[in-house]
Amino acid sequence: MYPYCLGIHQFPYVDYRFLPHMPCGYYSLKEGRWFWRQDALGAENSNPPHAQQRLTFVLVHGSWADAHFWDGIAAALRRNGHTVYTPEYAGHGEDPNRNVTHAMITQSVVDFITRLNLHDIILVGHSFGGTVIQKVAEQVPDRIKRLIFWDAFVLKDGESVSDEVPPQTRQGFEQLRASSKDDTIMLPFPLFRDLFVNTANLDVARQIYAGVVPEPAKPLFEKLDLKAFYVLPTPKSYVYFYQDNVLPQGEGFGWNPHMSTRLGQFRLIVGDGDHMTDSRTRPAMVAQKLYEAGRD
Amino acid sequence: MYPYCLGIHQFPYVDYRFLPHMPCGYYSLKEGRWFWRQDALGAENSNPPHAQQRLTFVLVHGSWADAHFWDGIAAALRRNGHTVYTPEYAGHGEDPNRNVTHAMITQSVVDFITRLNLHDIILVGHSFGGTVIQKVAEQVPDRIKRLIFWDAFVLKDGESVSDEVPPQTRQGFEQLRASSKDDTIMLPFPLFRDLFVNTANLDVARQIYAGVVPEPAKPLFEKLDLKAFYVLPTPKSYVYFYQDNVLPQGEGFGWNPHMSTRLGQFRLIVGDGDHMTDSRTRPAMVAQKLYEAGRD
Amino acid sequence: MYPYCLGIHQFPYVDYRFLPHMPCGYYSLKEGRWFWRQDALGAENSNPPHAQQRLTFVLVHGSWADAHFWDGIAAALRRNGHTVYTPEYAGHGEDPNRNVTHAMITQSVVDFITRLNLHDIILVGHSFGGTVIQKVAEQVPDRIKRLIFWDAFVLKDGESVSDEVPPQTRQGFEQLRASSKDDTIMLPFPLFRDLFVNTANLDVARQIYAGVVPEPAKPLFEKLDLKAFYVLPTPKSYVYFYQDNVLPQGEGFGWNPHMSTRLGQFRLIVGDGDHMTDSRTRPAMVAQKLYEAGRD
Numbered sequence: 001m002y003p004y005c006l007g008i009h010q011f012p013y014v015d016y017r018f019l020p021h022m023p024c025g026y027y028s029l030k031e032g033r034w035f036w037r038q039d040a041l042g043a044e045n046s047n048p049p050h051a052q053q054r055l056t057f058v059l060v061h062g063s064w065a066d067a068h069f070w071d072g073i074a075a076a077l078r079r080n081g082h083t084v085y086t087p088e089y090a091g092h093g094e095d096p097n098r099n100v101t102h103a104m105i106t107q108s109v110v111d112f113i114t115r116l117n118l119h120d121i122i123l124v125g126h127s128f129g130g131t132v133i134q135k136v137a138e139q140v141p142d143r144i145k146r147l148i149f150w151d152a153f154v155l156k157d158g159e160s161v162s163d164e165v166p167p168q169t170r171q172g173f174e175q176l177r178a179s180s181k182d183d184t185i186m187l188p189f190p191l192f193r194d195l196f197v198n199t200a201n202l203d204v205a206r207q208i209y210a211g212v213v214p215e216p217a218k219p220l221f222e223k224l225d226l227k228a229f230y231v232l233p234t235p236k237s238y239v240y241f242y243q244d245n246v247l248p249q250g251e252g253f254g255w256n257p258h259m260s261t262r263l264g265q266f267r268l269i270v271g272d273g274d275h276m277t278d279s280r281t282r283p284a285m286v287a288q289k290l291y292e293a294g295r296d
Numbered sequence: 297m298y299p300y301c302l303g304i305h306q307f308p309y310v311d312y313r314f315l316p317h318m319p320c321g322y323y324s325l326k327e328g329r330w331f332w333r334q335d336a337l338g339a340e341n342s343n344p345p346h347a348q349q350r351l352t353f354v355l356v357h358g359s360w361a362d363a364h365f366w367d368g369i370a371a372a373l374r375r376n377g378h379t380v381y382t383p384e385y386a387g388h389g390e391d392p393n394r395n396v397t398h399a400m401i402t403q404s405v406v407d408f409i410t411r412l413n414l415h416d417i418i419l420v421g422h423s424f425g426g427t428v429i430q431k432v433a434e435q436v437p438d439r440i441k442r443l444i445f446w447d448a449f450v451l452k453d454g455e456s457v458s459d460e461v462p463p464q465t466r467q468g469f470e471q472l473r474a475s476s477k478d479d480t481i482m483l484p485f486p487l488f489r490d491l492f493v494n495t496a497n498l499d500v501a502r503q504i505y506a507g508v509v510p511e512p513a514k515p516l517f518e519k520l521d522l523k524a525f526y527v528l529p530t531p532k533s534y535v536y537f538y539q540d541n542v543l544p545q546g547e548g549f550g551w552n553p554h555m556s557t558r559l560g561q562f563r564l565i566v567g568d569g570d571h572m573t574d575s576r577t578r579p580a581m582v583a584q585k586l587y588e589a590g591r592d
Numbered sequence: 593m594y595p596y597c598l599g600i601h602q603f604p605y606v607d608y609r610f611l612p613h614m615p616c617g618y619y620s621l622k623e624g625r626w627f628w629r630q631d632a633l634g635a636e637n638s639n640p641p642h643a644q645q646r647l648t649f650v651l652v653h654g655s656w657a658d659a660h661f662w663d664g665i666a667a668a669l670r671r672n673g674h675t676v677y678t679p680e681y682a683g684h685g686e687d688p689n690r691n692v693t694h695a696m697i698t699q700s701v702v703d704f705i706t707r708l709n710l711h712d713i714i715l716v717g718h719s720f721g722g723t724v725i726q727k728v729a730e731q732v733p734d735r736i737k738r739l740i741f742w743d744a745f746v747l748k749d750g751e752s753v754s755d756e757v758p759p760q761t762r763q764g765f766e767q768l769r770a771s772s773k774d775d776t777i778m779l780p781f782p783l784f785r786d787l788f789v790n791t792a793n794l795d796v797a798r799q800i801y802a803g804v805v806p807e808p809a810k811p812l813f814e815k816l817d818l819k820a821f822y823v824l825p826t827p828k829s830y831v832y833f834y835q836d837n838v839l840p841q842g843e844g845f846g847w848n849p850h851m852s853t854r855l856g857q858f859r860l861i862v863g864d865g866d867h868m869t870d871s872r873t874r875p876a877m878v879a880q881k882l883y884e885a886g887r888d
Contacts, residue, residue: 053498168856190827194859202645202888235486242538242834245860248849250546250842257544264464267490268541270568272862296498349794531782538834546842553840560760563786564837566864592794 053295055122055145056083060109060136062127062152063215064187064196065276066093069126072283073290080291085121087112089132091216098182102219106135113140122294124148127246127275130259131155131224138228148293150239150286151246151275154259157226161219166253177217184214198245200277208280236266237293241273269293349591351418351441352379356405356432358423358448359511360483360492361572362389365422368579369586376587381417383408385428387512394478398515402431409436418590420444423542423571426555427451427520434524444589446535446582447542447571450555453522457515462549473513480510494541496573504576532562533589537569565589645887647714647737648675652701652728654719654744655807656779656788657868658685661718664875665882672883677713679704681724683808690774694811698727705732714886716740719838719867722851723747723816730820740885742831742878743838743867746851749818753811758845769809776806790837792869800872828858829885833865861885 057077061069070086077084089108091100109132113121123144125133130152137144153161162170176185187196189209197205240256247254260266271278271289278286353373357365366382373380385404387396405428409417419440421429426448433440449457458466472481483492485505493501534556543550556562567574567585574582649669653661662678669676681700683692701724705713715736717725722744729736745753754762768777779788781801789797832848839846852858863870863881870878 166853191857194827194829194857198859198861199884235490237490243860243862245858248853249860250849251853254849257546257550261462261544261547265487265490266541267494268539268545268570269495270539274860292495531786533786553842553846557758557840557843561783561786562837563790564835564841564866565790566835588791 052080052082052291054081054083055291055294056085056118056120057290057294058085058087058109058113058118058121058123060087060089060123060125060129060132061092062125062129063220064192064212065127066211066213068093068211069276069279073279073286076284076287077290080287082291085112085116085118091219098184098214098216100216100219102131102135102222102224105132105219106139109133109136110139113143119143120145122146122148122290124150124290124294125152126150127152128161128220131161131219134226134229135224137232137234138226141232141234144234146235146237146294148237148239148290149260149263150290150293151241151244151255152238152259154238154262155224155226156262157230158223159226160221160223162221163223164247164253164259166248173217173220180214180217182214183217185217185220186214187212195245196275197277199243199274200281204277204281208276236263237269238263238266239269239271239289239293241271241275241278243272243274246275267293348376348378348587350377350379351587351590352381352414352416353586353590354381354383354405354409354414354417354419356383356385356419356421356425356428357388358421358425359516360488360508361423362507362509364389364507365572365575369575369582372580372583373586376583378587381408381412381414387515394480394510394512396512396515398427398431398518398520401428401515402435405429405432406435409439415439416441418442418444418586420446420586420590421448422446423448424457424516427457427515430522430525431520433528433530434522437528437530440530442531442533442590444533444535444586445556445559446586446589447537447540447551448534448555450534450558451520451522452558453526454519455522456517456519458517459519460543460549460555462544469513469516476510476513478510479513481513481516482510483508491541492571493573495539495570496577500573500577504572532559533565534559534562535565535567535585535589537567537571537574539568539570542571563589644672644674644883646673646675647883647886648677648710648712649882649886650677650679650701650705650710650713650715652679652681652715652717652721652724653684654717654721655812656784656804657719658803658805660685660803661868661871665871665878668876668879669882672879674883677704677708677710683811690776690806690808692808692811694723694727694814694816697724697811698731701725701728702731705735711735712737714738714740714882716742716882716886717744718742719744720753720812723753723811726818726821727816729824729826730818733824733826736826738827738829738886740829740831740882741852741855742882742885743833743836743847744830744851746830746854747816747818748854749822750815751818752813752815754813755815756839756845756851758840765809765812772806772809774806775809777809777812778806779804787837788867789869791835791866792873796869796873800868828855829861830855830858831861831863831881831885833863833867833870835864835866838867859885 059070059074061067067086067088074084074086087109090104091098121144123133123136130149133147134155137147153164155161155164162173173185177183180186192209192212193205197208200208238256238260240260244255252258260268269289269292271285273282273286355366355370357363363382363384370380370382383405386400387394417440419429419432426445429443430451433443449460451460458469469481473479476482488505488508489501493504496504534552536552536556540551548554556564565585565588567581569578569582651662651666653659659678659680666676666678679701680686682696683690713736715725715728722741725739726747729739745756747753747756754765765777769775772778784801784804785797789800792800830848830852832852836847844850852860861881861884863877865874865878
């Protein structure tokens with residue numbers, strides 16, 4: 001019998017495909033398998049593995065990404081019994097047309113949800129995807145059980161994404177936009193590497209950047225009418241990763257508390273990741289945080 | 297001989313009742329027991345287990361709680377050799393009278409300390425308990441070795457707790473207060489679940505909520521004279537849990553740095569918990585943080 | 593075959609001298625050695641050990657410290673294959689002259705770099721050392737691959753360090769300065785213990801304090817011309833430890849985001865340490881964070 005324990009805070013993030021069945025247990029030579037120690041770390045961690053409430057997630061990606069952004073996270077959620085959808089939206093993925101509006105993007109997600117007749121969904125927006133789920137929620141509020149913003153924009157009524165980035169970033173975006181032929185913005189690698197995947201090693205940073213294509217600029221500058229959003233009674237959560245470096249962390253900018261507090265009453269969940277790296281390197285950790293944000 | 301190590305940052309939080317004696321060691325089949333590896337992770341963690349300075353803690357709970365809030369934490373502290381007291385105060389626990397003032401609450405704790413003739417105490421306040429230890433410290437400063445505020449209010453002279461919550465929360469409190477028959481405030485479960493126990497699973501959230509009773513409203517709205525507190529030379533610590541969601545984390549509100557900096561020179565200790573969950577699910581972690589805040 | 597895993601987030605910080613070769617693997621009795629499990633936690637942690645890009649670090653310490661501050665961190669970096677220099681500067685270490693200026697300090701580091709003809713260096717400044725690397729970078733920009741500020745001052749053009757500490761701290765510094773015979777400032781132990789090594793146990797705090805000598809006061813009050821710094825295109829990183837208690841964490845003061853955002857585009861890396869403790873107790877953790885901040 002050989003005791004075995006993972007670090008107490010870490011076990012929810014383990015990728016269960018690859019591990020002995022239980023994060024803290026022992027291996028019986030006689031019986032040839034691992035046992036969970038009910039009497040061990042359970043005292044300090046009340047979530048036994050594999051006991052997750054089954055939820056239906058709809059995951060909406062952000063800019064400079066497509067629906068494959070969610071591949072690892074969706075797989076991790078499905079392993080825990082959840083139903084997961086990752087709709088693509090206008091101007092992204094296979095769509096050859098980059099001349100899109102914010103309304104077209106919203107419509108893609110609304111159509112996906114209504115075509116599949118989804119109900120009781122946990123609607124998750126990452127980054128720019130926050131603005132998308134704000135608008136989607138206005139159109140199909142009765143289908144949504146909870147909204148989760150993960151390092152995502154929560155715009156005020158009448159604001160655009162570009163209103164929420166520091167002046168020098170907005171200037172940079174405007175220059176990149178002006179220099180493109182098709183009204184898109186492509187992130188230079190050095191900026192992407194230090195702001196979007198700052199905790200990644202270079203190989204991972206390059207792998208993620210290899211999938212980055214120019215982002216349609218217009219939706220980033222469109223001011224959105226969000227009066228209907230701000231009277232929705234839908235429960236809301238904010239997942240904040242404290243190494244996220246896309247926006248300055250405070251002093252009038254940033255994800256939390258600057259944008260999260262606009263949600264009014266919301267559930268906060270904090271993790272140690274950055275903006276994009278963990279979707280690739282620690283998908284089970286992200287999935288766990290989204291689950292913590294989404295469960296009843 | 298079978299090596300065995302816990303995650304290097306986590307070991308202080310392990311509940312030693314349930315674990316092999318040492319967090320990083322090996323098991324000798326021959327001798328039938330575990331050994332601590334002095335040459336192993338000791339290099340990165342200078343605190344050997346069970347080497348804690350013995351302290352006397354007096355733990356003062358917050359609103360929507362009673363002295364049992366501390367049960368797990370007090371047990372964890374006692375296992376490490378500390379003396380721990382968890383006084384109940386007026387209007388809480390078995391006290392049938394909910395018509396209490398802040399002065400009556402303070403008096404309960406002062407009386408407890410003087411009746412038992414306690415000295416050299418580490419006086420800990422959680423949440424609303426911060427305002428209580430501010431006032432207690434004014435009355436029995438010579439009995440206090442150090443004050444610890446754990447996600448606790450540090451009011452300015454002349455302020456009330458309700459002055460330190462965002463306007464919409466204050467409005468909510470006023471409505472709940474007006475709708476009660478006995479001038480109390482009861483938290484609705486959805487608010488409690490997302491703000492006070494946001495990281496808990498639903499079972500734990502419900503268990504904790506089952507112990508919540510209506511809170512006397514008056515002490516939350518009383519403005520306190522704290523001139524004497526702000527000239528006390530007593531050493532002070534602030535323990536901040538970064539998933540605490542009771543107050544917005546910044547932009548003019550919140551525990552740290554907004555209220556902590558009012559202490560002047562203080563020791564900061566940060567953990568990853570929320571407002572109430574960890575008292576139930578990770579009491580040894582909380583106990584370790586309070587010890588780190590309280591030791592010489 | 594005996595499975596063995598460290599906590600998934602922790603393994604980069606392990607001191608490899610003392611551990612079985614691989615943080616997550618198994619031990620083969622037959623072959624008498626440990627194997628790395630490619631199929632195990634690798635899925636959630638993309639950095640295999642010992643695969644670090646080789647870098648050249650020049651480490652510049654802060655106030656109330658000398659070059660030995662870096663001993664453990666430098667050793668940890670060297671074990672991972674890096675070249676590491678820890679120059680001493682004027683008024684510190686063996687230098688008997690405490691009557692120094694900021695320019696003399698800068699010159700010490702510039703001379704060290706040019707005498708050894710160092711190139712492609714990762715220039716790291718801790719605390720006050722941030723102001724030093726700002727000025728060094730102005731003089732030898734072509735030798736620097738990246739600047740790393742670790743809980744370090746990033747002064748605005750025309751500012752002094754004393755402009756960036758809260759009024760009561762500045763007052764305290766001025767009083768301590770006035771009471772010294774040689775225009776130095778000595779930190780009283782209680783202040784050092786709660787602000788600089790707040791997470792340490794008392795023994796470690798005393799050990800570190802035993803090496804503290806009075807700091808030349810003048811460079812802390814000198815206003816620096818930093819116009820040249822603010823047009824340098826050198827890549828920059830900021831390493832922030834969230835238990836650092838030397839400056840208030842926000843509300844117009846502090847390391848991150850208050851000073852970090854002055855760098856413009858920078859890479860952010862966050863850790864859970866304080867200002868000085870981890871240099872002594874977890875040098876491999878600090879080394880890993882500096883590596884993450886410095887790699888391409």
